[in-house]
Amino acid sequence: MTPELKEKLLLRLFSSIEYMEDFTIHYEAGLQAADDGFAEFEKKYNFDVNLMKRYAMEFGQWKERVIPNFRGMKKNARLAFNNAKQGQFSTIRSATGNLRGLSKDMDGIGWNWWDEIDKKYRKPYSENMSKAEQMGDNIYKTLSNFWRPGSIFKENITGPIDEQVLLKYLQPGEHP
Amino acid sequence: MVNLIIKSFTGQSYELTSRSNPSRSSSAKRYSSDSYSTFRFVATLPLAPAQWVQILKSTHQRLPDFHSSHPGEVYQAVAEAIVRGDLSLYQLPSMNANHCLAGKKGFGLSIIKGPKPHSATDLSPESIKTAASAQQLLAELGISNEAFLGYLSGENLYNSYQKRNPLVEAFGLLATGELLAYKIPLPPKTPSVKAQEFLPVTAADRPVPLAPESSGKPEQSKKESSIIDDSTQFKRIHEDGSSEDPYTLQADGKPLGAQEGVMPISALGLEELPENHDHLVEQGFPNLKFERAPGEFCKDYANFCDARPDVLPPGTTLYRILDEQANPAGAYWATALPESKATWRGNYAVKDSWNDNGYYTEYTVPPGDGLKVWRGTTAGQEYREHNGKEFFLKGGKEQLFISPNTIDPAPKKLTPWKDATA
Numbered sequence: 001m002t003p004e005l006k007e008k009l010l011l012r013l014f015s016s017i018e019y020m021e022d023f024t025i026h027y028e029a030g031l032q033a034a035d036d037g038f039a040e041f042e043k044k045y046n047f048d049v050n051l052m053k054r055y056a057m058e059f060g061q062w063k064e065r066v067i068p069n070f071r072g073m074k075k076n077a078r079l080a081f082n083n084a085k086q087g088q089f090s091t092i093r094s095a096t097g098n099l100r101g102l103s104k105d106m107d108g109i110g111w112n113w114w115d116e117i118d119k120k121y122r123k124p125y126s127e128n129m130s131k132a133e134q135m136g137d138n139i140y141k142t143l144s145n146f147w148r149p150g151s152i153f154k155e156n157i158t159g160p161i162d163e164q165v166l167l168k169y170l171q172p173g174e175h176p
Numbered sequence: 177m178v179n180l181i182i183k184s185f186t187g188q189s190y191e192l193t194s195r196s197n198p199s200r201s202s203s204a205k206r207y208s209s210d211s212y213s214t215f216r217f218v219a220t221l222p223l224a225p226a227q228w229v230q231i232l233k234s235t236h237q238r239l240p241d242f243h244s245s246h247p248g249e250v251y252q253a254v255a256e257a258i259v260r261g262d263l264s265l266y267q268l269p270s271m272n273a274n275h276c277l278a279g280k281k282g283f284g285l286s287i288i289k290g291p292k293p294h295s296a297t298d299l300s301p302e303s304i305k306t307a308a309s310a311q312q313l314l315a316e317l318g319i320s321n322e323a324f325l326g327y328l329s330g331e332n333l334y335n336s337y338q339k340r341n342p343l344v345e346a347f348g349l350l351a352t353g354e355l356l357a358y359k360i361p362l363p364p365k366t367p368s369v370k371a372q373e374f375l376p377v378t379a380a381d382r383p384v385p386l387a388p389e390s391s392g393k394p395e396q397s398k399k400e401s402s403i404i405d406d407s408t409q410f411k412r413i414h415e416d417g418s419s420e421d422p423y424t425l426q427a428d429g430k431p432l433g434a435q436e437g438v439m440p441i442s443a444l445g446l447e448e449l450p451e452n453h454d455h456l457v458e459q460g461f462p463n464l465k466f467e468r469a470p471g472e473f474c475k476d477y478a479n480f481c482d483a484r485p486d487v488l489p490p491g492t493t494l495y496r497i498l499d500e501q502a503n504p505a506g507a508y509w510a511t512a513l514p515e516s517k518a519t520w521r522g523n524y525a526v527k528d529s530w531n532d533n534g535y536y537t538e539y540t541v542p543p544g545d546g547l548k549v550w551r552g553t554t555a556g557q558e559y560r561e562h563n564g565k566e567f568f569l570k571g572g573k574e575q576l577f578i579s580p581n582t583i584d585p586a587p588k589k590l591t592p593w594k595d596a597t598a
């Protein structure tokens with residue numbers, strides 16, 4: 001496959017509704033896992049004075065800051081996907097752009113409380129959010145036309161790319 | 177019941193009174209919240225359940241039947257008594273070197289509302305009968321008139337905005353006893369001395385490897401510091417929508433410091449790690465792609481348009497803006513205090529719904545090998561689209577990235593911004 005064709009196919013993949021749907025599913029699942037995990041922690045926290053003393057600051061951070069933001073982001077993700085299906089891409093473009101800065105948004109937020117709940121919450125959070133961040137980045141740069149020369153070919157930037165999947169985006173008259 | 181003074185683990189003093197006994201201090205602020213928050217707050221106070229029961233009995237409260245020995249039941253009963261008004265809890269102003277207007281001659285100044293003095297201190301208010309004696313006190317302590325007015329404004333004691341003779345008016349308040357001034361002895365200056373209440377570990381989320389300065393921190397201090405006063409609330413309240421909204425719109429129809437439209441590519445952050453990053457991390461530089469949990473990476477490099485390693489020499493001072501619940505020892509810092517909240521948001525790209533400001537902290541690199549950091553241009557940040565509008569924070573100023581939870585910042589101070597509550 002020539003680099004020119006590969007680039008075209010990558011751009012079609014990253015701007016496809018299927019890819020956006022996949023992103024939305026991971027994003028929603030990751031945010032929901034955090035919400036569920038925190039609800040589980042909150043149940044324990046409310047009846048355990050030692051937890052209250054140990055995690056007072058983290059609890060406040062998540063209750064007042066993180067969870068409301070995550071819920072807003074989750075609603076926005078679904079709206080973004082629905083808008084994209086209708087041909088309006090600005091919502092998903094900004095949703096994915098917003099996600100790009102999450103590590104800075106969460107600077108100073110505590111994560112130790114996760115150790116107090118069942119591990120079944122953290123894994124889906126980590127896996128889904130990692131995928132959502134990666135896919136979101138690809139969507140964002142594609143819809144914003146922000147790819148720097150050559151960077152779309154680097155899998156350390158785009159994440160792993162399956163060329164067989166790319167072939168689905170060939171148009172009539174195009175050959176790998 | 178006599179009025180009780182309770183000192184929390186953070187050093188914050190509270191006065192507990194019964195319905196018939198108001199606070200003895202004019203500057204006391206009555207604690208008021210819902211039952212659940214009050215319950216949480218009561219549980220953090222350093223009184224044993226048996227002591228609370230004794231207090232409830234002394235106010236002739238009809239005690240509920242406690243079904244178990246669980247302290248939560250007692251805290252709940254206390255919280256209900258507070259919500260009903262049978263007990264009142266007042267927060268008293270902090271009167272110590274960390275919360276005063278520092279002078280240049282070994283003393284600072286704490287000013288509180290009068291005429292009734294602070295009820296939990298051995299100090300006596302200064303005797304000020306005239307404006308001239310107030311001015312003399314400032315001169316004696318080496319405090320400028322501007323700093324004095326700024327302090328009053330920051331403490332919500334007097335707003336000098338658009339006043340013709342603010343200094344005269346403020347001195348008048350001292351002379352009439354509406355405000356009371358206390359001289360606070362300051363400790364000798366030493367680098368990197370930290371107030372106990374801001375040991376930064378509850379949010380010590382990331383065990384940071386290879387960081388300078390972290391090795392000697394005793395575990396005990398982490399445990400002690402995990403208790404904070406949670407009676408403070410975030411300043412920002414979404415008056416124009418839900419708490420899940422991404423921002424509050426200002427009078428100009430934009431979020432503070434933001435621009436409308438699509439962010440330019442020039443503000444886009446890095447796509448990959450800076451050259452030699454991993455090697456530099458091995459040498460003690462902060463990790464811009466820290467793995468917080470298996471497979472869960474913090475892609476902090478994406479928050480820089482460009483980033484280069486640097487070792488800050490001893491004596492360099494860094495600044496970090498905080499809100500009530502932020503971790504003072506977080507990762508992102510600036511080399512200067514931003515001049516306003518709007519420029520902070522815009523130039524350092526800090527989103528409204530994640531950090532509300534209100535405070536700042538400083539850190540001066542202590543004598544030794546210096547502090548290893550990444551420094552570079554702050555990348556822009558996109559707000560998610562809301563009500564059909566797109567906004568972004570452009571960034572552009574130089575920011576510093578340090579290994580979080582590895583330094584001991586100074587106690588937080590109020591941000592001296594006119595737009596701090598915007």
